[in-house]
Amino acid sequence: MKSDQQRLKEILSSPQRSAEDEQWLQSYLESTDATELRELAADIFQDHLQQDKRLSPDTSTRMWDKIRQQVDITATPVLRPYRKYRWMAAAVLVLAALTYPLLRKSQPKPFLAAASTIKPGGNKAVLTLANGAKVLLTDTGNQVIKAGNLAIQQKQGKLEYEGEAHEANAFNELTTPRGGTFQVSFPDGSRVWLNAASSIKYPLKFEGNRTVILTGQAYFEIAPDPGHPFIVKVGEMEVRVLGTSFDIMAYKDEQVVNTTLVNGAVKVLQGNTSATLHPGQQSTLNPANGKMEIAIANLENVLAWRNGKFELENTGLPTFLRQLSRWYDIEIAVEAPAEEVAAKKFGGQIGRDMDLHDVIKILDLYGVACKLENRKLTVLSVHS
Template identity: 45%
Template sequence: MPYDPSRITYLLQRYTSKTCTREELEELFTCIAEAGSDETLHRFMEDAYHEIRPGEELPEIDYEAVYSGIVGQTPSTSGTGDNAAGYDPAPDRSPRRLFPFRYAAAAAVLLILAGLLFFWPKNQHPTVIQPPQLAANDVAPGGNKAVLTLADGSTVTLDSLGNQVITRGNTSITQQHGQLVYGDQGTDAAMQYHKLSTPRGGQFKLTLPDGTRVWLNSASSLRYPTAFTGKQRVVELEGQGYFEVAENASQPFKVMVNTMEVRVLGTHFDIMAYKDEATVNTTLVKGSVQVKEGQALQLLKPGQQALMHHQNHAITVQEADVNKIIAWKNGLFVFNNMTLTAILREVARWYDVEIVYNTTPGTELYGGGISRNLNLSAVMELLEGAGHNHFIIEGRKIIVTP
């Protein structure tokens, strides 16, 4: 084994308590990077977690998605980035790395562990390590928060600490910290519609009555029936959501985004449909989906992305960096040759801030990954160190300067 477990334990403790030096952080990155993404490392990380949380199971983590979403990326110009938004960058652009790619896997492990430690429910473990206090002019990261609108128009505020059962008629909904779970209401249940909405700076997970799991990103909403009783299962999305659809060949699943529809039987896919983006992007991870807008129709294969252009409603298909696209649901920003303006749109939604440009943004491309659990100042420091622009945080504004 290329690392000393006792030394990593010490370094992890220093890291999670925010007391490690730069040299210790480099050493920790090196140790984990040398270990790679093998099962030995996973077992060690799980053992370290169990020492901190005795008797608890480690929450499910898609290690392979996290690793492959950061490690081994090669320069590419196929991403939508700002080209989709009408931004015409200069042709000569060299990628800027937020941290060396050889440390990226190690960083991913640290980000996962830090997220688990910092955001585990406080009411269960009062000794959980807490993030440092915000400095002046800093902004905390987003978190699990949403508003559930019920069929009668009443609303329920949800957050990461809540644990309750919501009952309306025959409909029973369980809130378990950062997720909402609907039980199977049966085929005789009356169809009513609920709407789950996340604010800027919020995210939430939802399990629908058929067992379909949905992750909602910030500034998004999903409208859905409390029981799927017809010939098909239809939901309506605004913003961004990742879907793992329960298979049911006799009752196809359909996601409506305004007039565009994504039709599936059982599959995993992501839809990004923010109004400030130039396209609605449907990215297929597993299975198959059919994307339809008017007379335009495209069938996707895993690893492909359909772009529906707002301007002319045309649909184009391209190969996609799947792990980069779904990194948000694993608690990461992952950038693969993205421009600053494209990155800042994501940052603005997650931290609920406004971007003000006092200069023309640089045309450099960024690559690497950043935890979505960091305070805003830490994210901007990484971006500033990798590019040509500077950033000033004033209240809930990021001012971009030369």
């Protein structure tokens, strides 16, 4: 007997479906676990991308009508009950598996310049030593970097510091380019993951407070040491911790600085404003006016980059374009009307290991027409 997953994949992959198949599919969509459904639908979607399969327009239209009967996709997702909100994301991805070939047939294809395949980012960075020397770090690198009595081990995408420097005021700086990520482990056991286009400057010897300086985005796992608080400086803002895991997003092209606590406790300070976060909370600071707000965080969304994903649930197009720019090291241009770009929202989740061409196909599915020339991605039009 076929499993439910086998039957679902066969139904969605077939250009012909009976009334019984569609009735079964309707029931399955309403009752299955959304996480399981999203993963399976994403696999099927990838099969369609690679095999260029086509489905009957009226069949896909009927499925779309059934999905809309169950979920009002124009509503604000955060106002919905949790289960139905997750079901909506699953339904949209199933729709992607159903209708992507149809959209490719009925709409103009996104323009892709010849020989312009752009691969996703990977583990790469530059380490600036205390004497100003720069060491290029690559995904496959395995080396020992000597810095006085310190031994810095590079193991692929990770740096590990062994020992402690004797000289005071000696700093290293780890910088990731656009399209790069890297991890660093300090002698005290703390670990930091740097996202693309980011940097962290840190002393080779922690004296008193353990203070580092961040630009861009990083995820921290801090080793407990009550006598030596860990401090992250981001411009005029400070995040003080004892032992905890948290994420800071502080790119210069973003309007706010987000600090998200996974576990433990942190205190966020900016001038006379301060707030103590509890696990699952996020502070949003507007550097322009110093205003800070606290809210419940979507941890899956915040940590998606560290887990190799673009989390698109309720993500706006401008935000997603900035993420693409940093990860694929591309220039973004927008010719579509600004109000349509600002209003566009997404759902679901895709891997950061996809070629840019496949991401453009997904944008096309969501009604965002683009063209790619060399390393410049232009948004031509946006449709609901």
